[in-house]
Amino acid sequence: MTTLTQPSTTGLAVDFYDPTGTRYGFPTYPYLDAPAGLATRRQLRAAGLRPGGHDPVAQILWRHRRQQRVAYLYRLDLAAPERVATPAQRKAIAKALRARRTCRSCGLVQPYYIPRRTGACLDCIPGGAQ
Numbered sequence: 001m002t003t004l005t006q007p008s009t010t011g012l013a014v015d016f017y018d019p020t021g022t023r024y025g026f027p028t029y030p031y032l033d034a035p036a037g038l039a040t041r042r043q044l045r046a047a048g049l050r051p052g053g054h055d056p057v058a059q060i061l062w063r064h065r066r067q068q069r070v071a072y073l074y075r076l077d078l079a080a081p082e083r084v085a086t087p088a089q090r091k092a093i094a095k096a097l098r099a100r101r102t103c104r105s106c107g108l109v110q111p112y113y114i115p116r117r118t119g120a121c122l123d124c125i126p127g128g129a130q
């Protein structure tokens with residue numbers, strides 16, 4: 001029924017199947033065969049999550065061009081939302097951006113960033129950007 005073809009490297013997946021960590025000292029799963037409830041950092045990020053301070057609980061091992069690769073797995077139930085700016089932080093950012101558009105000479109807020117060299121808008125110093 002399924003048309004998915006398995007890699008013909010039989011035994012490779014078994015090599016990396018060590019859920020109890022007896023061989024690798026850390027719970028280990030083959031590529032594409034990680035248990036549900038675990039995700040890589042990349043997968044967490046795609047879901048708008050981050051590890052949230054907890055250490056990986058397992059690893060995925062696979063071979064890529066004769067090199068052994070590893071990706072660490074984190075528990076989804078311990079993942080936290082990605083950090084978003086608090087209202088106070090957003091306010092501070094907005095204030096900083098506004099300050100960059102405020103002319104130090106005439107005090108007007110311009111729709112563009114004031115050239116750092118002069119600190120004055122183009123009305124005060126025409127061609128100030130040079």
Ligand SMILES: [Zn+2]
Pocket residue numbers: 103104105106107108120121122123124125
């Ligand atoms: Zn000005």
